[in-house]
Amino acid sequence: MGGNNILEDLIKKLASLPGLGPRSARRIIFHLLKNKKNMLHPILDALTKVEKSIINCLICGNIDLTEKCSICNDIKRNKNLLCIVENVPDLWALERSGTYNGHYHVLGGVLSAIDGINPDQLNIASLENRIKSSNQTEIILAISATLDGQTTAHYLSKLLSKYGNKITRLAHGVPVGGELDYLDDGTITQALKGRIIFE
Ligand SMILES: [Zn+2]
Structure with missing residues (x-):
């Protein structure tokens, strides 16, 4: 060559x-x-x-130096809140905003008929196990306002509703088609603070 x-x-x-x-x-x-x-x-x-x-956290899917990431390890964080995000950059974007003090679960993408992504290819089974075996009171669906993102949010809301948690989604400020990682911290903060019941 x-x-x-x-x-x-x-x-x-x-x-x-x-x-x-x-x-x-x-x-x-x-x-x-x-x-x-x-x-x-x-x-x-x-x-x-x-x-x-750098490895993936075995609990939430974040990346860190240890199998249990620093967020999952942090006893000061609110165990009653679980925020579901598409990917690690989205988790980091929410962390940068400094307004959220709960735990996370990284899906690893969104459902997509076009790209052939089905629930088995995302970290959904581990999410369900996690919710089953703990007592979160609120699940926040912080998923992009794209078509695939919303399909995924509806799928999860239906799947998880039987566990009796309050299920919310991000509010105003997230533009239609918007991906979290591209939003400024102020917009993310507003969207988190104003989150509403998912329906
Ligand atoms: Zn973790």
């Missing part, structure tokens, strides 16, 4: 990441090559560290 082929291969791989395309991937790579010592080497080191040490 010639040098160009190796580079093209890397560009293609980077370009497939969320938020990047071939043009930005190419710019990043040439920037890294130009600054091997200050950029490329530290980034490689950091990536290796992340690859070796």
Whole structure:
């Protein structure tokens, strides 16, 4: 493989990441090559560290250094609140807002007929087990206001209603089609504070 082929291969791989395309991937790579010592080497080191040490929490699906993440481990958090999110960036977005003090459950995506995502492919069985075996009083469905997100929220609301918890969803401020990770902290705070009964 010639040098160009190796580079093209890397560009293609980077370009497939969320938020990047071939043009930005190419710019990043040439920037890294130009600054091997200050950029490329530290980034490689950091990536290796992340690859070796970051794992999924066995309880909630968050990522951390331990099998029980720092949120699940925190005895000061409110055990009666369980907030269901699509993915880890959404969990982090809610944490950044600083308004929520309960626990989380990360689904790992949303149901999607088009992408062929069914309940078995999400962390729904573990969610149901968790709710069955503890006594949460409120379950907050903090799921995107997209079509698939809302389908998922309805599915969960129906599935979990038999356990007798109050089921709420985020309120005003989350635009239709909006994904949590892209919202500013103030909007997230408002949406959490004004949450309403899911129906
Ligand atoms: Zn956890």
